[in-house]
Amino acid sequence: MEYPIWELTTFGGGFFIALIAVVHVFVAHFAVGGGLFLPVFEKIAYVKQSEPLLDYVRKHTKFFLLVTMVFGGMTGVGIWFTISVIAPQSTSTLIHTFVFGWATEWVCFLAEIAALLIYHYRFDKMSRKNHLIVGWLYFVFAWLSLLLINGIIGFMLTPGAWLETGSFWDGFFNPSFWPSLFFRTFMALMIAGLFGFVTAHRIKDETARELVYRCCARWTVIPVVLAMLSGWWYLSVLPPEALARLAVKAARIGQFFSYIPVIAGGLFVIGVAMMVRLPREARIAMSIVLLALGFGFIGSFEFTREAARKPYVIHDYMYSNQLLPSQMNSYTEAGILPSMKWSKEKDATNRMAAGKTLFQVQCSPCHSIGGPMNDIIPLTDKYPITGMDAKLDGLGKIQPMMPLFAGSREERMALATYIVDGLHGGKPENIPYAARELPLDIPPFDANKDEYVLLSWNNLGMHCISDSYSEWVLLPPANDIWAQLVKRGDKPEVITEGVKLSYFVEKGFENPAATSEFWQNVESIFGARPPDNVGLSGNGMTGEMHHKEGLKAFEASLIPVEPYPAGEGYNPFPVFTVQAHDIATGKLLAETKTVAPTATEMGCKNCHGGPWKVDNLAGISKVTGHDVLMSHDRLSNTELAAAADAGKPMLCQGCHPDPVLGAKGKPGLLNLPAAVHGLHANFLTDRGSEACAYCHPNRPDGPTQCLRGTHGQADIGCVRCHGYLEDHALSLLKLEKANGKPGADRLMAHLKPRTVASVDAVNPRLPWMQEPDCSTCHTKWGTLPDKVKSNGYNTWTEGGNVLYRNSPSKTGSIMCIACHNSPHANYPAVNKHGKNRDNIAPLQYQGNTRAIGADNNCTVCHTGKVDPMNAHHLGRPMQ
Numbered sequence: 001m002e003y004p005i006w007e008l009t010t011f012g013g014g015f016f017i018a019l020i021a022v023v024h025v026f027v028a029h030f031a032v033g034g035g036l037f038l039p040v041f042e043k044i045a046y047v048k049q050s051e052p053l054l055d056y057v058r059k060h061t062k063f064f065l066l067v068t069m070v071f072g073g074m075t076g077v078g079i080w081f082t083i084s085v086i087a088p089q090s091t092s093t094l095i096h097t098f099v100f101g102w103a104t105e106w107v108c109f110l111a112e113i114a115a116l117l118i119y120h121y122r123f124d125k126m127s128r129k130n131h132l133i134v135g136w137l138y139f140v141f142a143w144l145s146l147l148l149i150n151g152i153i154g155f156m157l158t159p160g161a162w163l164e165t166g167s168f169w170d171g172f173f174n175p176s177f178w179p180s181l182f183f184r185t186f187m188a189l190m191i192a193g194l195f196g197f198v199t200a201h202r203i204k205d206e207t208a209r210e211l212v213y214r215c216c217a218r219w220t221v222i223p224v225v226l227a228m229l230s231g232w233w234y235l236s237v238l239p240p241e242a243l244a245r246l247a248v249k250a251a252r253i254g255q256f257f258s259y260i261p262v263i264a265g266g267l268f269v270i271g272v273a274m275m276v277r278l279p280r281e282a283r284i285a286m287s288i289v290l291l292a293l294g295f296g297f298i299g300s301f302e303f304t305r306e307a308a309r310k311p312y313v314i315h316d317y318m319y320s321n322q323l324l325p326s327q328m329n330s331y332t333e334a335g336i337l338p339s340m341k342w343s344k345e346k347d348a349t350n351r352m353a354a355g356k357t358l359f360q361v362q363c364s365p366c367h368s369i370g371g372p373m374n375d376i377i378p379l380t381d382k383y384p385i386t387g388m389d390a391k392l393d394g395l396g397k398i399q400p401m402m403p404l405f406a407g408s409r410e411e412r413m414a415l416a417t418y419i420v421d422g423l424h425g426g427k428p429e430n431i432p433y434a435a436r437e438l439p440l441d442i443p444p445f446d447a448n449k450d451e452y453v454l455l456s457w458n459n460l461g462m463h464c465i466s467d468s469y470s471e472w473v474l475l476p477p478a479n480d481i482w483a484q485l486v487k488r489g490d491k492p493e494v495i496t497e498g499v500k501l502s503y504f505v506e507k508g509f510e511n512p513a514a515t516s517e518f519w520q521n522v523e524s525i526f527g528a529r530p531p532d533n534v535g536l537s538g539n540g541m542t543g544e545m546h547h548k549e550g551l552k553a554f555e556a557s558l559i560p561v562e563p564y565p566a567g568e569g570y571n572p573f574p575v576f577t578v579q580a581h582d583i584a585t586g587k588l589l590a591e592t593k594t595v596a597p598t599a600t601e602m603g604c605k606n607c608h609g610g611p612w613k614v615d616n617l618a619g620i621s622k623v624t625g626h627d628v629l630m631s632h633d634r635l636s637n638t639e640l641a642a643a644a645d646a647g648k649p650m651l652c653q654g655c656h657p658d659p660v661l662g663a664k665g666k667p668g669l670l671n672l673p674a675a676v677h678g679l680h681a682n683f684l685t686d687r688g689s690e691a692c693a694y695c696h697p698n699r700p701d702g703p704t705q706c707l708r709g710t711h712g713q714a715d716i717g718c719v720r721c722h723g724y725l726e727d728h729a730l731s732l733l734k735l736e737k738a739n740g741k742p743g744a745d746r747l748m749a750h751l752k753p754r755t756v757a758s759v760d761a762v763n764p765r766l767p768w769m770q771e772p773d774c775s776t777c778h779t780k781w782g783t784l785p786d787k788v789k790s791n792g793y794n795t796w797t798e799g800g801n802v803l804y805r806n807s808p809s810k811t812g813s814i815m816c817i818a819c820h821n822s823p824h825a826n827y828p829a830v831n832k833h834g835k836n837r838d839n840i841a842p843l844q845y846q847g848n849t850r851a852i853g854a855d856n857n858c859t860v861c862h863t864g865k866v867d868p869m870n871a872h873h874l875g876r877p878m879q
Contacts, residue, residue, distance in 0.1 A: 002088075002089065002092075002341065003088035003089055003092070003322075003342075004088075004342040005085070005086065005088065005322070005360060005361060005364065005365065006085040006086050007360050007364065008086075008364055008368070009364075009368065009369040009370070009371070010368055010369060010370055010371040011368055011371045011372070011373070012364055012365075012366065012367055012368030012369070012371050012373055012374060014365065014366050014367075014368075014373050014374055015368060015371060015372060015373040016082045016086065017079075017082050017083060017086060017087075018303070018306075018373065020075055020078040020079050020082055021079055021302065022295075022298070022299045022302055022303075023075050024072065024075035024076055024078070024079055025298060025302055026191065026294075026295055026298050026299070027067060027068055027071060027072040027075060028068075028072060028076070028146075028149075029146075029184065029187055029188040029191045029298065030064075030067065030068060030072075030188070030191045030192060030195055031064075031068035031069075031072055031112070031142055032139075032142045032143055032145070032146045032184075032185070032188035033187075033188035033189040033190070033191050033192030033193075033219075034064050034068065034191075034192045034195065035112075035116075035135075035138045035139035035142040035143070036139045036143075036189065036192065037060075037189075037192040037193070037196060037219065038057060038060070038061055038064065038119070038135050038138075038139075039132050039135030039136050039139065041053065041056070041057045041060075041196075041212075041215070042054065042057045042131070042132060042135060043132060044211075044215070045057055046128060048211075050205075050207075050208055050211075052203055052204070052205035052207075052208035052209075053203075053205075053208045053211065053212070055203075056199070056200070056202075056203050056208065056212060058123050058124075059199065059202065060196070060199050061119065061120050061123060062120060063195075063199055064116075064195075065116055065117075065120050067195075068116075069113060069116060069117075086365060087313060087322060087365060088322070089318065089322035090156075090313045090314060090318055090322055093314065093317075093318065094152060094156075097155075097162075097166075097168065097171055098151075098152050098155075098168065098171070098172065100168060101148055101151065101152055101168070101172060102152075104148055105144075105145055105148040105149060108141045108142075108144045108145045108148065109141075109145055111137070111141040112138060112141045112142050112145060115134055115135075115137045115138035115141060116138050118134050119131065119134045119135050119138055122134070143185070146181070146184060146185065146188065147181060150177065150180050150181050150184055151171075151172040151173065151174070151177050152172070153180075154174050154176040154177050154180045155171045155172065155174045155314070156309060156313065156314050156315065157176060157238070157239075157242070157305060157308060157309050157315055158174045158175040158176040158237060158238065158239065158315065159171055159174055159314060159315055159316065159317060160174040160175045162174065163316055163317060175237040176234060176237050176238070179230055179233040179234040179236075179237060180234055182226075182230040182233070183227055183230040183231055183233075183234050186223040186224075186226040186227035186230060187223070187227050187297070187298060187301075189219055189223040190219065190220055190223035190224050190227060190267070190294065190297075191294050191298070192219055193216045193217070193218070193219025193220035193223070193271075194216075194220060194287075194290050194291050194294040195291070196212060196215070196216035196219060197213070197216050197220075197274065197283075197286075197287035197290055197291070198287050198288075198291060200212040200213055200216060200283075200287070201280060201283060201284050201287070210277070213274055213275065213283065214275050216274070217271050217272065217274045217275045220267060220268075220271035220274075220290065221267075221268055221271040221272055224264050224267045224268055224271070224297075225268065227264070228261065228264050231260070231301075238308060239315060239316075241400065242308035242309070242315075245307070245308060245310070245401065246304070246308065247637070253303075253304060253307035253308065253310075253401075256300045256303045256304050256307070257300070257304045259296065259300040260297065260300050260301060260304070263293050263296050263297045263300060264297060266293050267290065267293050267294065267297065270286055270289060270290055270293070271290065273286065274286060274287075274290070307401075310400075310401045310402070311396055311400055311401055311402050311403040311404075312403075319403035319404075320365055320366055320402075320403060321361060321362050321363070321365045321366070321403055322361075322365065323336075323361075323362070323403060323406050325403075325404070327406075328404055328406055331406040331407050331408075332406075332407070332408060333408075334408070335347065335348070335407055335408040335410070335411050336358070336361070336406045336407040336408075336411060337354060337357065337358070337407070337411060340357070340361065343357050344357075345357045347410075348408070348410040348411045348413070348414040351413065351414040351417040351418070352414075352417065352418055352421070352422055354411065354414040354415075354418075355414040355415045355416070355417050355418025355419070355422060356418050356422065358407065358411060358414060358415040358418070359415060359418055359419065362403070362405070362406060362407075362415070363376060363415075366402075367379075369423060376419070376423065377423060377424070380419050380420070380423070380424070381424065381609070382607075382608065382609025382610070382627065383416075383419075383420060383427065383607065383609065384420060384427040384428065384429045384606065385413075385416050385417055385420045385421070385427070385429065386429060386606050386607075386694065387606045387607035387608075387609075388416035388419055388420050389412060389413055389416040390606070390607050390683040390684055390694070391416075391607065391683065392405045392412050392415060392416055393405065393412060393682075393683050393684065393685055393686075394682045394683030397682040397683075397749070397750040398635055398679060398682055398746070398747070399634070399635055404750075409686055430603075430606075430699065430701070430702065431616055431617070432701040433617065433701060433702050433703040433832065435832040435833075436832070436833060436834075437834050437835065438571070438573075438833050438834045438837065439834075440575070440834050440836065440837055440840070441593075442593075442840060442843050442844050443577075443591050443592055443593055443840075443844050444844075445844050445845050447845075447859060447860070450488070450590070451487060451488055451589070452485060452486065452487055452488065452495075452580065452589045452590035453485075453486040453488060453492075453590065453845060453860060453861055454483060454484075454485050454486075454501075454578060454579075454580050454589075454590035454591065454592045455483065455484050455486065455592065455818040455819070455841055455852065456481060456482065456483040456576075456578040456592050456593070456594040456841070457481075457482055457483075457594055457817055457818065457821055457822050457841075458479060458480065458481060458482075458594060458595065458596050458597055458822050458825075459480045459482050459805045459817065459822060460480070460597075460805070460822060460823060460824075461597060461706065461708075461709070461821075461822035461823045461824035461825040462597040462598075462599055462697065462698075462704070462706040462822075462824060462825070463475070463478065463479045463480075463596070463597060463598050463599070464599050464600075464601075464602055464696065464697060465477050465562070465563075465598060465599065465600045465602075466600075466602055466604075466620060467516065467517070467518070467562075467600045467613065467619055467620055468604075468620035468621075468622070468624065468625030468628070468649075469516070469517040469518050469520070469521040469522075469525070469649060470517055470520075470521060470622060470625070470644065470649055471620075471622065471625030471626050471628070471629055471644045471649050471650075472625060472628065472629060472640065472644065472649055472650045472651070472652060473521075473525050473649065473650075473651050473652065474652045474672070474676075476518060476522075476525075476526075476535075476536065476560075477512065477516065477518055477535065477559075477560040477561060477562050477598070478535055478536060478537075478557075478558035478559070478560065479558070479559045479560075479561050479596040479597075479598050480555060480556070480557045480558065480559070481503055481545070481555070481556045481559060481576055481578065481594065481596055482548070482553050482554065482555050482815075482817070482818075483501050483545060483553065483554045483555075483578050483580075483592075484552060484553045484554070484814060484815060484818050485499055485501065485554075485580045485589065485590060486814065486861050488861055488862070488863055489862075489863055489864075490862070490863060490864035492861040492862055493813075494552040494813045494814060495580075496547055496552050496553075496554075498582065498583050498584065499580050499581065499582060499583060499589065500544060500580070500581045500583050501544070501545040501554040501578060501579070501580050501581075502542070502543065502544050502545060502578070502579050502581070503542065503543065503545060503556055503559075503576050503577065503578045503579075504541065504542035504543075504576065504577055505541045505542065505559075505561060505574055505575075505576050505577075505596075506574055506575045506576070506577070508565030508566045508567070508568060509541065509561055509562070509565050509566075509574045510533070510541050510542075511532075511533060511541075511566065512533055512541070512560055512561060512562035512564070513532035513533050514566065515562060515564035515566075516560075516562045516564070518560065518562075519532050519533075521649055522536075524647065524648055524649060525649055525650070525651045526651065533560065534560065535558040535559055535560035536558050536560075537557045537558035539556050539557060539558055539559050539560075540559070540560070541559065541560075541561065543556060544556075545578070551806070551808065551815065552808075552813055552814075552815075553815060553818075559576075559596065561574050561596050561598050562598065562600075563598045563599060563600055563618065564614060569614060569615040569617075570600075570614050570615050570617050570618045570619075570703060571833060572597060572598055572599040572600070572601065572618070572697070572703060572704045572833070573595045573596075573597055573598075573831060573833045573834070573837050573838075574595065574596055574598065575593050575594070575595055575596075575837070575840075576593065576594055576595075576596050577591065577592075577593050578591070578592050578593070578594060579591045592840065592841060592844060593840045593844075594840060594841070595831075595837055595838055595840070597704075597822075597825070597838075599618065599697035599704040599706075600613070600614070600618045600619045600620065600697075601617065601618040601619075601697030601699075601702055601703065601704045602620060602695060602696070602697060603693070603694050603695050603696070603697075603699070604620050604624050604625070604628055604695070605620070605621070605624045606694050606695075607683070607694075608624050608627040608628050608631065609623065609624060609627055610622075610623030610624030610625075610627065611623065611624075617702070617703055618697070618703065618704070625644075626641060626644065629641040629644055629650070635679075652672055653665060653672055655669055656669050656670060656671060656672040656675055657669065657671040657672065658671060658672040658673070658767075658768075659671065659766055659767060659768045659769050659800075660767070660768040660769075668741060668742065668743075669741070669743065670733075670736050670741050670743045670744060670747075671732075671736060671767060672767075673732055673767035673768070674729070674732035674733050674735070674736045674741075674744070674747075674767065675743070675747075677725070677728055677729040677732055678729045678732065678733045678744070678747035678748070678751075679747060680695065680725070680729075681725045681726050681728070681729035681730075681747075681751055682747065682750055682751065684725050685725075685726060685751075687724070687725065688717065688719055688724070689707075689717030689718040689719050691724070691725040692706075692718045692722075692725065703832055703833070704832075705831075705832065706824050707824050708824065708825045708829040708830055708831055708838055709821065709822075709824055709825045709826035709827065709828070709829040709838075710826045710827065710828060710829070711824075711826065712824075712829075712830070713828070713830060714787060715787075716787065719755075719793075720790070720791055720792060720793070721772040721791075721792040721793065722772060722792075722793065723753075723754075723755045723793035723794070724753075724754045724755060726751045726752060726753060726754055727753050727754055727755045727756070727762065727793055727794075729747070729751060730748060730751055730753055730759060730762045731762050731763060731764055731765045731794070731796075732764075732765065732767055733747055733748050733751075734748075734759070734762055734763075734764035735764035735765060735766060738764060755791065755793045755794065756793075756794060761794075762794065763794050763795070763796060765796045768800065769797075769799055769800040769803075770796035770797055770798070770799065771796060771797055771803055771804075772792035772793065772795065772796065772797075773792065773795050773796060773797050774792075774804055776790075776791075776792045776795040777790040777791070777792050804816055804817065804823060805817050805822070805823055818852070819851050819852035819853060820851045820852075821838065821839075821841070821851070822838075825838050826851070827839055827841075827842050827849055827850055827851045827852075827854075828842070828848075828849035828850060829849075836849060842854075845857075845860045846860055
């Protein structure tokens with residue numbers, strides 16, 4: 001960072017550049033087109049021997065001189081001043097790259113001034129022939145100035161081969177040079193016609209006035225048609241990413257781009273209308289409208305051209321905040337503050353001061369603070385520091401309209417702190433949650449009398465609900481409860497025939513429809529309308545379990561339990577009672593309990609704003625849910641927010657395939673887990689397991705924890721099995737890329753693996769069906785893995801049938817999960833809503849919280865002597 005930048009707050013750098021530049025460019029094009037207009041009309045006056053027409057040219061020349069040379073010269077100086085103090089690095093680059101071009105242009109500009117002054121002051125004092133020659137010389141020099149400036153301006157958007165060669169000529173005759181030159185020439189002629197209308201009403205002679213109006217109409221209508229045709233040529237040479245930005249409905253660049261043909265149509269229609277004899281007042285009014293349209297035409301074009309460059313000021317070479325992409329890695333490693341020679345802050349120790357300096361360098365060139373242009377305040381109003389930090393992390397990765405953040409992680413946090421605490425006065429983070437011990441009754445079990453053992457579990461360890469039902473649904477209320485009934489004996493037997501297994505939920509959770517909007521929107525989202533308190537599979541809050549084919553187990557799927565008990569706020573751990581009855585006699589054979597973990601604590605609000613829905617702890621509010629849709633619309637060019645407003649909320653799997661639901665989605669779109677994790681990984685790089693906690697309900701200070709089991713107690717976090725978020729996302733995206741999904745490359749572009757050496761080393765996988773393989777770390781029964789070195793990432797199960805939650809033990813009867821409990825909640829588990837709320841079965845059957853049968857408690861099922869060599873694990877890889 002060689003140059004300091006002018007610190008602006010309310011107006012920001014972009015406001016002054018845009019204000020002065022658009023006005024100057026409008027006048028500068030008038031200076032070129034008017035340079036042809038004057039000698040042409042002077043020649044017509046001589047041919048027609050019309051003194052009124054010659055007098056018009058004489059007076060128009062004075063008007064032209066004042067507008068172009070006086071006012072235009074002042075705005076030209078204004079441009080140089082503003083860009084030199086607001087964008088000094090890019091200004092320096094343009095000067096050093098095009099020294100010869102600038103010198104030549106200044107010579108042409110000097111010749112323009114001399115010719116125009118002579119043309120004006122010697123209008124009646126030199127021969128007609130020589131006076132016309134001076135007029136033509138002015139036009140030639142003015143057009144040469146346009147040619148020279150056009151090459152330099154075009155270079156900023158399409159530098160072409162200059163990026164490799166650094167050659168003056170490659171930069172000057174860049175890919176957009178010729179189409180832009182033609183477009184600007186036609187635009188200059190059109191503007192000359194518009195200004196001709198403005199002064200034509202002063203002509204008293206009606207014949208001369210009508211001639212001027214008709215000629216000016218041709219100067220307007222014909223050039224605007226030619227400008228639009230050359231505009232299509234111009235579009236054809238733009239970089240593909242610039243063209244893609246023009247097509248984005250939600251971006252301002254697309255809006256201004258759409259204005260151009262509309263304004264051109266208005267210029268054509270009104271220009272033609274000016275040929276018709278109309279009252280003088282009407283023509284004056286139409287002249288003003290035409291001039292305004294002309295300003296809008298060139299303003300829309302200039303805004304579109306400038307915005308199409310984003311995030312660069314010089315495409316692919318220099319960002320709009322004057323930083324070079326080639327230096328980003330060094331800034332990430334060493335920080336950017338030490339490189340600012342003019343800055344007092346050399347590190348991020350003082351977060352507020354460092355953040356203010358970083359804002360000045362990286363944000364203020366485009367954003368104002370409370371001003372009329374790109375105001376940073378409303379754009380960042382929804383973020384707490386956590387979300388602001390994530391937003392900064394993801395800048396320029398998914399939506400490349402802004403540069404990447406330059407600096408270390410500490411500097412990024414300093415900038416986030418300045419924006420949130422300094423500009424907004426602070427935003428509340430998530431409130432901590434104090435653990436509470438809810439009452440829990442452990443069902444009785446008499447090892448000397450009871451004939452049966454009933455084991456029950458939830459198959460996921462935590463089912464997350466995206467309860468933004470009026471906006472969108474990612475995961476509906478749909479918890480699964482499983483159970484196995486074991487008849488005790490010398491050779492225990494898993495019973496599946498002659499018995500009926502049933503379930504019911506604890507008091508307070510029986511009526512989820514009273515607290516949930518799911519049933520109000522289910523038909524619109526899923527195309528079905530189950531009765532209140534009944535889920536998508538037909539199961540309710542009480543009912544009968546069904547035998548699971550292929551496994552000696554019973555299941556009740558998609559139970560629509562919600563974590564909102566009547567009168568108790570938020571409780572993500574409802575308890576279900578499971579009973580086994582003899583079908584023939586109706587006798588109760590066994591009874592147990594299990595939690596059905598169900599959380600709505602998905603952390604969308606961390607970045608998408610809005611409050612929590614319930615008790616300031618959980619739930620996706622309408623505000624948050626709607627912002628998610630608006631972000632989707634902006635990033636993917638969809639119209640989901642409008643659909644939700646019209647009463648048509650979206651099921652994410654309606655478009656994105658999802659293996660766990662068997663949803664086919666739309667061809668070509670990424671599957672849902674790949675899309676969600678791939679997107680968010682770009683905003684949560686260089687983090688550990690806390691990256692998972694920002695979205696999933698397992699933040700350490702929250703009411704819900706996904707990872708509650710033995711791995712969590714051993715301080716083995718998410719990344720030891722699933723990899724860091726970047727690794728996790730890459731494994732999903734690589735499979736989608738191999739399947740020809742075009743969106744994968746976009747999300748992978750800025751992701752670097754952290755557990756393995758390169759992207760090539762990442763093994764692709766299908767979400768939900770291919771998960772970490774337990775045997776990667778648990779290589780030998782009875783021996784604990786190395787807590788430091790063991791890592792389960794990058795070794796995946798072959799398919800869903802061999803997942804831990806679907807796998808039977810060596811004997812082929814009892815399931816692994818029946819004795820060890822759910823994934824992420826393996827016995828012993830610790831729960832913030834009751835220390836042993838997840839440990840009901842081991843407490844019921846063996847009086848401790850270890851896995852069923854641990855510590856030689858084989859007598860839970862075995863009534864006779866057990867050979868340790870026949871243990872269920874022995875000889876079987878655990879998956």
